[in-house]
Amino acid sequence: MNKRALYKGCLEPIILKLLQEHKRMYGYELTMMVKEQTKGEFVITEGALYPLLHRLEEEGILQAELEYIGNRPRKYYKLTSKGHTAQQKAFQELSNFIETLQLLSKPAQI
Amino acid sequence: MNKRALYKGCLEPIILKLLQEHKRMYGYELTMMVKEQTKGEFVITEGALYPLLHRLEEEGILQAELEYIGNRPRKYYKLTSKGHTAQQKAFQELSNFIETLQLLSKPAQI
DNA sequence: ACCAAATACATAAGTTACCAATGTATCTAT
């Protein structure tokens, strides 16, 4: 069992949450922030992140803005109004999921 | 995003945990107990459960005993000594995972 | 001045833990 299998499905709510808290962020920044906030526990691979961001943009959940820092391109993402709704829903699901997991983690209590 | 993607990887630690708490259980019983303890949130499909149980047995983590209730076969599983070790490790990983998720769920605190 | 590491984007192929569907058979309750 790969320990990493655990956070399958968590990436999307995490990204949406961060974008709700920070208005606009770019891909690399998102990976760094997740790594930092989780003390190195969650490391988002590029192969997971970029396809996800593209999909979310396509779905109208994110809106992208390309900017240049010197000659280097940087793509900022922010939540659309549809994205805010999606974020709340996704985060609620994640919270429920965690709560449910804890039901199983704790010994039965009367 | 399928909400069910969330608990990918959680099934194994959950099953191992239940088997540690209850000494011996059979497949159908496991599905019922998870459903009950999570108030219907987690529903384990047979296509996920039985292959997992078989794999864990093959890996020497579980030991199976076939019994008959009338004419109906029932396969009890229990943790081997290797299984107890695996259970503790898996559960620790799950706990860490939940903790890490909560790091991201809560707003940054100084 | 040089080069490794960091920054920043991206895609393609492979993995795997699950779901949905299907199958078989027995037992129970109405």
Added chain:
DNA sequence: ATAGATACATTGGTAACTTATGTATTTGGT
């Protein structure tokens, strides 16, 4: 009788990842 619950199992498909690879710019150390 027969629908639903109990109890096992397998097959085929999927989606969200990982690993590997690619390109290019910028920064920092010696």
